[in-house]
Amino acid sequence: MDLPYEVLVYIFKYLTKSDRKSASETCQSWYLAANDYCFQKHKVVTLYKVDLNDDVSPLQVYENSSMCYDNYLFSEVEISSKINNFWDRNGENIRSLTLQNCDIREKVFVHMLQKCTNLEVLNIQNCKELFMSGCLLEGKTDGLLSTTLNKLKCLSLSGNQYLTDALFSRFVNSAPDLEELNLSGCSLQFHLGLVKRFYPQGTNIFENPSESVLTFYFILQLLVTRANKIKRLLFSNTLIDGTALKSLSEIEHLKLQYLQVYSCDQLTNSGILSLTKLQTTLSELDIGLCTRVTDQSLVYICNNLINLESLNIQRCRAVTDLGIAELNKLSKLKVLNISQCELITKDGIEKGLCTEQNNILEELDVNSLNLDQTGLIMISERLPNLRLLDISYCFNAVTDSSIQVVFKNLVLLHTLKLSHCDKVSDAGLTGMGKIEEVNEHDGPIMSNYDDSIANNKIYLGSRAEEEIVRDAKRKHDVMKMCEKLTMDSYTGYSLARIKGLRELDISGCNRITDVSLTYAFSFKELDKLNLSRCQQITHEGIKHLVKNCPSIEHLNLIDCYNLKDEAVIEIVKGLHRLQQLELRGCNQLTDKTLEGVKSFCKKLKFLDVQGCRNISPELACTIGVLPTLHTVLISKPGPYINDGVKERSPKPTFLPALMRKLRLH
Incomplete structure (x- = not known):
């Protein structure tokens, strides 16, 4: 029915x-x-590294489609007048338009805007040729464009080094209802000397904006005129300082909801103080990589921004437990990034986030923190509704025992990252390790399968060789236990408990073997998996992985040098949704791998086979015939030496246009 x-x-x-x-x-x-x-x-139509000027252009598919697509992203393509028909037919349906690193002429750009009469989002990123002349939109804002951008809500001009006050003014004057402005990565000037030079006293800055520089002074004056509508500002990777942020915060009638000043080294506590006192409507704040931010700033944030739902203080290295302890005042906080803050410990997290059970926090990034096992266990017990957890590089916290407590408590996770936590082994992921009570002063925990200490024999090999022997014995013992027990009778808690997992990163966890892939990986929704530098996995584990995780789209197997062609054949045959495959450094792979990719990959967009010395670079070039493939990373074809003379094999016969898909390294 x-x-x-x-x-x-x-x-x-x-x-x-x-x-x-x-x-x-x-x-x-x-x-x-x-x-x-x-x-x-x-949905976003993404056109990346394609030739739009061919007789058979990809845009023709959307021109003739019975469905209307609202959002388009053009990345690293040439946009010429040859595709003007596309804008004529589809322009009025487009709501969001993004141009990234595109080659486009001013005349074509103006024609595009004139046809996109219902634009709500315009993002022009790193298109330096478009701004280089300084004449873009000159004389157009009072004419044809005066009504074209009147629905624009979000304007992003990030990464454009040739942006000036005059160019910026032309865009903004055409968009009276702007709510979001993004100038991240622009050459924004804050020096008052420049302001006095280009805007002498008595000058009407809006009538004569500078065509030489982009000044914060001009942007500030413009924000004053739009204060009742602007809600979101992004000034990341600029020289904005405390004084500038104070001036911004003091704009009358300005009520920000989102502010991003990521990687702004000049930002100081005084600016944060003014911001938190005057912009109390903020719900999202990103001050990551602001090295001058200290505990004082965090105290201001937690005392004044009571409606904050998202906070990023990544690598604010001066923040300590004193500041983190204040986080318990943010009762609405859902997303928190405190990664790479070296002075934060378990005590600060306990006082700030885990004094009692917290059912509000959904995403937590604590990678590279100085935590121990008890700290991670506390997080898993007190934050039961986490959807995202990043504990990468927490070497001391992530062990076979503590990770099983995470599997026990955080069953709602959809993203888990534990990159380079090399104490984790198959015993932890499968649930075969012994879970013991972990006290703060306990020494190293021994798993119930590890009897190396009980063995009184003196080992005469090196420490590295001894560790290899131990790993082999662990793998053998865990495999035997997994074969005897069903999932319901496991002594611990397996990774497989997290049924809704969509993204998993266990890169650099070199104790993970085929045992984990066989008995702990069964995720119907998993689409991103990073197994790079898990060097013990082989074809046997990959076979079970492909069978039990059929939805994988992005698979990273960099430096898994035990993989052979059979493993890749299993991958390309079984993963029908595969879009990105990274095999760099898998030096046992041969041309059979490429033949398998060509035969079975119908949706592959990205392939990395750098460092696979047994794969022919010439054959790798020809793989560009796959219609969906836009990027192939290969090693440079080297000269072949015959009888002391360097020669090169004949060039493969393929269309020159395919070379645009290749990046030689």
């Missing part, structure tokens, strides 16, 4: 984007339901 259209749409709302896409390929009714406007309005 066919389900009604409305019922199908309702069901598809519970599926991930990838699942909906696969479901849409089932039949016509499912295709229509999966492309209902409630889903369609969030």
Whole structure:
């Protein structure tokens, strides 16, 4: 019986984007339901490294499509007048337009804007040729463009070093209802001497904006005129300092909801004080990599920004437990990044986040913190509703015992990252390790399968050789236990408990072997998996991984040098959604790998085979014939030496256009 259209749409709302896409390929009714406007309005058409000027342009697909797409992203492409027909036909349907590192002429850009009459989001990133002349939109803002951008809500001009006050003014004057402004990575000037030079006293800055520099003074004056509408500002990677942030915060009627000043080294506590006192409506604040931020700033934030839901203080190295302890005042906090803050310990986290059970926090990044096992266990017990947890590089905290407590308590996780936590082994991931009570002053915990201390024999090999022997024995013992027990009878808690896992990063955990891939990996929704530098995995483990995790789209196997062609064949045959495959440094792979990719990968977009010395670079070049593939990373073809003379094999016959897909390293 066919389900009604409305019922199908309702069901598809519970599926991930990838699942909906696969479901849409089932039949016509499912295709229509999966492309209902409630889903369609969030889809982004991405055109990356393609030739739009060919006789058969990818844009023709969207020109002739019966469905209207609202959002377009052009990245590293040339946009010329040859595709003007696309803007003429589809421009009025476009709500969001992003240009990244694109080659585009001023005349073509103006024509594009004139046709996109309903734009709400415009993002022009690193398009230096467009701004270089300084004449962009000159004389257009009072004419044809005066009504074109009147619906624009978000304007991003990030990374454009040639942006000036005059150019900025032309964009903003055409967009009276702006709510978000992004000038991250621009050459923003704060020196008052420049202001006096380009704007002498009595000058009307709006009538004669500078065509030489982009000044914070001009932006500040413009924000004063738009204060009642601006809600979101981004000034990351600029020289904004405490004085500038204080001036920004004091703008009358300005009520910010989001501020990003990531990696702004000049920012000081005085600026944060003014911000928190005057912009109390902030719900999201990003001050990561601001090295001058201290505990004092955190005290201001926690006392004044009571509505804060997201806070990033990554690598604010002067922040200590005194500041983190204040976080308990932010009762609405959902997202927190305190990674790489070397002075934060378990005590600060306990006072700030874990004094009692916290059911509000959903995302926590504590990578590279100086935590121990008890700290990680405390986090897992007191923050039961975490959806994202990053504990990478927490060497002392992540062990076989503590990670099983995480698996026990945080079953709602969809993202888990424990990169380079090299104390974790198969025993921890499978649940075969022994969980013991972990006290703060306990020494190293021994798993129930490790009897190396009980063995009184003197080992005559090196320490490295002894560790290899121990790892082999661990793998053998855990494998035997896994074969005897079912999931329900495990002595501990397995990674497989986290049924909804979508992203997993265990890169650099070199004690992970095929045992974990066989008995701990069973995730129907897992789409991103990083196994790089897990050098003990082989074809046997990959076979089970592919069978039990069929939704993987991004797979990283860099430096897994025990993998052979058979493993890659299993991957490309079994993972039908695979879009990105990284095999760099897998030096046992041969040309059979590329043949398998060419035969079975129907959706692959990115392939990295650098350092695979047995793979022919010439054959790797020809793989560009795959229609979906846009990037192939290969090693440079080297000269071949015959009889003392360097020669090169004949160049492969393939279209020159395919070379744009290749990056030689």
